[in-house]
Every structure is written in structure tokens, then in C-alpha cells.
Amino acid sequence: MIDLNALFHKRPVAIVVIGAAVFGALSFLIALRPALELNAAAAPAAANPDAAAARGRALYLAEGCGYCHSQFVRPLFIDAAYGRPSEVADYAAAAPPLLGTERTGPDLSNVGIRQPSVMWNLLHLYNPRSMVPESVMPGFPWYFDVIARETAPADPDAYVLVLPEPFLPKGKVAVPRRDALDLVAYLQTLRQE
Amino acid sequence: MSSATMNTDQVRRAPASADDDRATAGVVYAYTWSAAIWLLIGSAYGMIAAVELVWPDLLPYDWLSFGRIRPIHTASVLFGWLSIGLTGIAYLVVYRTARRALFSVALAEIGLGLLNLALIAGLVTLTIGMTRGPVEYREWMTPIAAVFAAGSLLNGFNILVTLVHRHSEELYIADWFILGAFTWLPILYVIGYLPAFDRGIGNVVIQGYYMHVVLGLWFTPLVLGVTYWALPRMLHKPIYSYALGVLAFWANLVFYPLIGAHHFVFAPLPWWLQTTAIATGIGMMIPVVASTGNFLLTMNGSWRMIRREPAVWFIAAGAACYLAASLQGSLQSFRSANVFLHFTNHTVGHAHFAVYGFVSFLLFGAVYGLVPRLTGAQDAPLRIRLHFWLALIGMALYVVSMLVAGVLQGMNWADGRPFIESVVANAPWYAVRAAGGGLMTLGHGVFAWNLWLMRPQPVPRTAWTPVAEPAR
Numbered sequence: 001m002i003d004l005n006a007l008f009h010k011r012p013v014a015i016v017v018i019g020a021a022v023f024g025a026l027s028f029l030i031a032l033r034p035a036l037e038l039n040a041a042a043a044p045a046a047a048n049p050d051a052a053a054a055r056g057r058a059l060y061l062a063e064g065c066g067y068c069h070s071q072f073v074r075p076l077f078i079d080a081a082y083g084r085p086s087e088v089a090d091y092a093a094a095a096p097p098l099l100g101t102e103r104t105g106p107d108l109s110n111v112g113i114r115q116p117s118v119m120w121n122l123l124h125l126y127n128p129r130s131m132v133p134e135s136v137m138p139g140f141p142w143y144f145d146v147i148a149r150e151t152a153p154a155d156p157d158a159y160v161l162v163l164p165e166p167f168l169p170k171g172k173v174a175v176p177r178r179d180a181l182d183l184v185a186y187l188q189t190l191r192q193e
Numbered sequence: 194m195s196s197a198t199m200n201t202d203q204v205r206r207a208p209a210s211a212d213d214d215r216a217t218a219g220v221v222y223a224y225t226w227s228a229a230i231w232l233l234i235g236s237a238y239g240m241i242a243a244v245e246l247v248w249p250d251l252l253p254y255d256w257l258s259f260g261r262i263r264p265i266h267t268a269s270v271l272f273g274w275l276s277i278g279l280t281g282i283a284y285l286v287v288y289r290t291a292r293r294a295l296f297s298v299a300l301a302e303i304g305l306g307l308l309n310l311a312l313i314a315g316l317v318t319l320t321i322g323m324t325r326g327p328v329e330y331r332e333w334m335t336p337i338a339a340v341f342a343a344g345s346l347l348n349g350f351n352i353l354v355t356l357v358h359r360h361s362e363e364l365y366i367a368d369w370f371i372l373g374a375f376t377w378l379p380i381l382y383v384i385g386y387l388p389a390f391d392r393g394i395g396n397v398v399i400q401g402y403y404m405h406v407v408l409g410l411w412f413t414p415l416v417l418g419v420t421y422w423a424l425p426r427m428l429h430k431p432i433y434s435y436a437l438g439v440l441a442f443w444a445n446l447v448f449y450p451l452i453g454a455h456h457f458v459f460a461p462l463p464w465w466l467q468t469t470a471i472a473t474g475i476g477m478m479i480p481v482v483a484s485t486g487n488f489l490l491t492m493n494g495s496w497r498m499i500r501r502e503p504a505v506w507f508i509a510a511g512a513a514c515y516l517a518a519s520l521q522g523s524l525q526s527f528r529s530a531n532v533f534l535h536f537t538n539h540t541v542g543h544a545h546f547a548v549y550g551f552v553s554f555l556l557f558g559a560v561y562g563l564v565p566r567l568t569g570a571q572d573a574p575l576r577i578r579l580h581f582w583l584a585l586i587g588m589a590l591y592v593v594s595m596l597v598a599g600v601l602q603g604m605n606w607a608d609g610r611p612f613i614e615s616v617v618a619n620a621p622w623y624a625v626r627a628a629g630g631g632l633m634t635l636g637h638g639v640f641a642w643n644l645w646l647m648r649p650q651p652v653p654r655t656a657w658t659p660v661a662e663p664a665r
Contacts, residue, residue, distance in 0.1 A: 008439075009363045012356040015372045019446065023377050023410065026450040027384055031402035034466055035395030042393060062322030064260025074459035076532055078606050088394045088461045095392035096326045096400075101456055103536035103602070104246075106612040129250065134617050136249045138258045 056186025070100035224281020231273025307344030349375030370418030409449030507558030514550030539599025583636030590629030
């Protein structure tokens with residue numbers, strides 16, 4: 001019979017080895033095995049073919065949007081406004097999946113349906129207060145070029161933003177860069193219904 | 194007998210000398226300063242984030258926007274302040290309990306260099322938007338995390354070898370916790386960064402596991418180990434119950450790894466996984482009560498002395514927060530509460546309650562209690578009191594405001610009102626939170642000032658005299 005008392009009180013290596021073994025076994029049971037099984041069971045959906053939306057998702061990650069916006073609808077009455085409850089398949093191709101832990105802002109699982117207007121999204125991205133006065137979301141002005149109104153492109157696809165002061169200086173407009181359009185393109189793909 | 198064994202035997206026979214004291218004081222003090230600087234950096238980022246939620250248009254720069262700086266704040270305070278600070282004090286505890294020189298002071302310095310390198314690289318890359326996504330506490334790109342894990346492995350190896358060749362007869366319970374922490378962190382890092390789980394719902398399983406285990410099997414055992422040594426030292430008496438410490442060690446190891454999925458209750462994860470997480474959250478009360486009770490019962494009978502020792506106030510408050518934050522967190526994970534409180538600022542309040550009220554307070558206490566004894570410097574009770582009250586009031590404002598804000602959000606959502614109403618309801622509480630954070634940050638300035646006054650002295654004011662090992 002091993003003298004457990006002497007073992008742990010006198011042998012630091014025993015604490016390391018037994019500690020690692022117990023932790024490793026529990027980690028396997030509670031994390032590694034379920035994770036492997038779930039990933040194996042869910043066939044990844046077809047990867048998003050839209051290159052702009054894929055770039056937009058990368059920007060969504062880089063800007064840390066997921067810290068304040070969940071993409072995780074629970075099967076609860078409290079979440080009913082955000083579309084149907086999330087399923088394993090919704091996340092199968094997502095790297096990483098963006099369930100999130102906070103709703104400082106609203107859930108975005110079906111924002112593509114809730115806010116289909118590209119122009120609304122761009123104005124909101126440039127400065128959220130221009131669309132929702134009480135919003136505390138950061139603006140993303142570095143995704144836009146602020147130029148004189150006369151020099152703005154006439155093409156409607158350029159989505160030239162016209163806003164009053166204080167959002168834009170008098171006589172100036174904001175023209176979205178490609179990043180802004182990509183980010184909105186990504187948001188438009190979020191359609192969980 | 195081989196020469197290697199000879200050397201080992203010589204090492205075993207050599208107790209710590211005055212030179213060892215100086216060398217250890219130097220490296221422990223370097224760790225503590227690194228930690229303090231990361232605390233100041235992390236506080237600055239935290240303050241900016243808090244202020245941005247009050248005045249969102251104040252700082253319209255990409256490198257200061259909320260989403261970019263949130264992971265910098267958490268990485269700076271978790272892996273900079275707490276990890277580096279606790280590692281430094283752990284070295285000190287191991288040095289004292291082993292009663293011999295550290296196996297290698299140089300290795301400890303290299304470890305510190307690697308940890309700092311990872312943190313600086315992490316700060317730069319997160320600033321420019323290089324991230325693995327909003328996967329909490331593992332946002333760093335993999336090579337940066339590898340550098341951090343390597344630094345921790347080196348430190349763990351250094352500590353293990355020191356303890357294997359210790360001069361004392363038996364290990365002390367503090368060493369158990371410290372050895373455990375340094376064993377579990379590298380394993381956790383490997384699992385957290387496995388590329389196999391970069392995608393799919395499996396990533397969510399790993400995420401819940403990682404974000405809670407990093408608290409439960411790294412910060413918690415490390416800070417408990419430090420406190421199991423620091424508190425008896427500061428009160429000049431043995432720990433109330435050695436056996437309760439052993440119970441806490443094993444119960445923590447068995448329950449804590451299992452509770453991660455409570456971050457994703459009602460997610461499309463297996464029901465058993467969520468239920469296990471919630472149930473073991475109740476099990477966590479065993480190690481929590483064991484250690485909190487142990488600390489408070491050790492303090493019992495010494496209250497008159499404690500009144501004059503503000504360093505111990507930090508430990509008393511930290512122990513109380515350990516109990517309260519753990520209880521609050523376990524209740525929050527119940528499905529009936531989670532329906533309303535998940536996704537709310539309640540979680541933010543809980544996180545700061547635990548990481549600041551529990552872990553940081555105990556670390557502050559250990560630094561104030563142990564570092565002057567090592568460096569021979571005068572401590573400054575008045576300024577320690579100032580720091581204590583700034584930290585306590587600031588933390589209380591922070592935690593209470595966020596817990597209240599969370600309840601308001603949950604009520605708004607349950608009523609089915611437009612989302613923006615929950616934002617409006619939170620506005621005053623965001624302001625209170627920023628004020629609380631401001632007091633905490635001021636306190637950190639006082640802490641840095643105190644730390645400077647506790648710098649190693651050329652001639653120690655009082656020589657270190659070995660005391661009897663705390664009784665079992």
C-alpha cells in the first residue's frame with residue numbers, strides 16, 4: 001500500500017504527475033471528447049462563397065464586434081425577437097463561431113433581415129448616433145473618406161453618406177472605403193430565420 | 194557516486210544565504226514591478242473602455258476603439274498583472290518553504306523576459322486588429338501564446354527543481370497549489386490553442402472550458418498557494434487547518450475543470466454538459482468554503498493585530514470576496530437565473546468581483562506583507578491604507594453598478610421592450626462603473642508608489658530569521 005501521506009507531502013513530482021493526470025482526464029471527458037464528437041457530427045455547411053462577406057467577417061473579428069454583439073439565439077421567449085433558436089449547424093463552418101457572452105448591443109444572428117438597408121448600415125457604422133441617438137456603440141470613421149461634397153462620386157453604388165453637423169463638417173460627405181462595404185456585406189449574410 | 198549526484202547533494206546541504214536573499218529579492222522585486230506596470234497599463238485601457246461607454250464619440254481612433262482595447266485590458270490584467278505578480282510571489286514562497294536558493298535565478302529572469310515579450314507582442318498585435326476573434330482570454334495569435342506558455346513552463350520547471358532539492362523536510366501546502374498551477378496552465382494552453390477546434394461548435398465547448406479553467410486552475414491555485422504562506426507569516430501563527438488546505442486543493446482540482454459550459458447555457462450543446470457545469474458549480478462551494486474558512490479562522494483571535502496591519506485587510510477582503518463572488522457566480526449559472534442574467538453586465542460584475550475582489554486583493558496583500566520582509570525596506574502603513582480604501586470603494590462601486598445594470602437589462606429584455614431601452618437604463622450605471630474604475634486606478638498609482646518605497650535596500654533593515662514552519 002502506498003503511503004499517500006508521505007507521497008504528496010514529500011514528493012513534488014507526485015503532485016505534478018497526479019495533478020496532470022487528473023486534470024488531463026477531466027479535460028478529456030468534459031472538453032476534448034464532446035468537442036471532437038460535436039464537430040464530427042456536424043458536417044460543415046458550404047463555405048461562404050462571397051469574398052466580400054468573408055473579408056467583412058475578418059474585419060468583424062479584428063474590430064472585436066463580438067464582445068458586445070452575440071450571435072446566439074436561445075430557445076427562450078426572451079430571445080424571440082432575434083429569429084429562430086441557434087442550432088449546431090449554424091456554427092459548423094464558423095471559425096471561430098461567434099456565440100458571444102454579452103449583449104451590450106443586440107444579437108446579430110438575423111440582422112441581415114432586421115436591417116436590410118445598406119445605406120442604414122453604413123450611416124450606423126460611420127456614427128451609430130446618427131441613426132440611434134442613445135447608442136453607445138463606437139463609430140468606425142476610419143472606414144470612410146471624408147471629402148468635399150463637390151468631389152463626391154455621383155455613382156449611387158458609391159453610397160455617399162450625407163449627414164448634418166456634428167456628424168460631418170458643413171459641405172463634407174463621407175465615402176465608404178471597401179472595408180466598410182465588406183463589413184456591411186457580412187452583416188447582410190446574417191439571416192437566421 | 195557520479196558527479197551529478199554529488200552536486201545535487203551539495204545543493205541539498207546548502208541553506209539559503211544572505212547572498213541568496215539578495216538575489217531572490219532582486220528577481221521577486223523585478224516580477225512585482227513588471228506586474229505593477231501591467232496593472233497600470235491594464236487599468237488605463239479599462240478606464241478608456243469604461244469612459245467610451247459613457248461618451249462613445251470621445252476617442253474616435255481605431256487603436257483605442259472598444260472592441261480593440263477590451264482584449265488588451267483583459268490580457269494586461271490577467272496575464273500581465275496577475276500572472277507575473279503571482280509568479281514572482283510564488284518564487285518567494287518556494288524560496289522560503291524550500292529553505293534553499295532558487296534552482297536558478299537566471300532562469301527566473303528568462304521566464305520574466307518571455308512573459309513580458311508575449312505581453313508586449315500581444316498588446317501590439319491586438320492594437321492593429323490581429324486577433325483570433327472574440328474568444329475570451331485566448332485572443333493572442335498562437336506564437337505569442339506559445340512564448341507565454343514557454344515562460345510559464347520554465348518557471349514551473351525552476352520551481353519544481355527547487356522543491357525537489359529542498360532543504361526542508363516536507364512540502365508546505367502552499368507549494369502544492371503552486372506546483373498544481375504551473376502544471377495545469379501549459380496543459381490548458383495547449384488545449385485552448387489546438388487548431389482542431391478553431392471552427393465549429395467544438396470551439397464553443399473548448400471556449401467555455403478554457404475561459405473558466407484559466408481562472409480556476411491557474412489564478413485560483415496560484416493565489417491560494419501564495420495566501421496559504423503569506424497569511425500565517427503576516428500573523429506569526431500557523432494556518433488554522435492544514436487538512437482543510439489539502440481538501441481545498443483536491444476539491445478544486447476535481448470540480449473546477451467541469452464548470453466551463455455554464456457560459457453557454459441554452460446553447461446547442463449537450464444538455465448533460467450544461468447540467469454538469471451548473472451542478473459542479475455548486476460543488477465548488479466545498480473548496481471555496483474550505484479555503485475562505487481556513488483564512489478567516491486563522492485570522493480569528495488576531496483582530497487587534499490585524500487592525501494595525503492594513504496589508505492583512507487586503508487578505509481579509511480578498512477571502513470574503515472569494516466566497517461571495519463564487520456563490521454569486523454559481524447562483525447566476527442556474528438555468529432559472531441564467532435566462533435573465535446571461536448576456537448582461539451581471540457577468541462583467543461577477544468577473545471583476547472574482548478577479549479583482551478575490552485574486553487581486555489577495556495579491557496586493559501578499560505583496561505588502563511579504564516583499565518588505567524580503568527587501569528589508571520600510572513599509573508605509575498610511576499609504577497602504579489609502580490604497581486599500583481606494584481599491585475597496587472602487588471595487589464596490591464597480592461590482593454593484595454592474596450587478597444592478599445586469600438586472601435592469603434582464604428585466605428590460607424580459608418585458609420585450611426595444612433593445613435600446615436596456616442601453617438607456619444602463620447609462621447611469623456605466624457612469625458609476627467608470628467612477629469606481631477611476632478609484633481603483635488611483636489606488637494602483639498608490640500601489641506603484643508603495644512598491645517603489647519597498648525597493649531592496651543595500652543593507653537589510655532587519656535580517657531574515659527562519660521561523661518554525663507553520664504547524665500542520
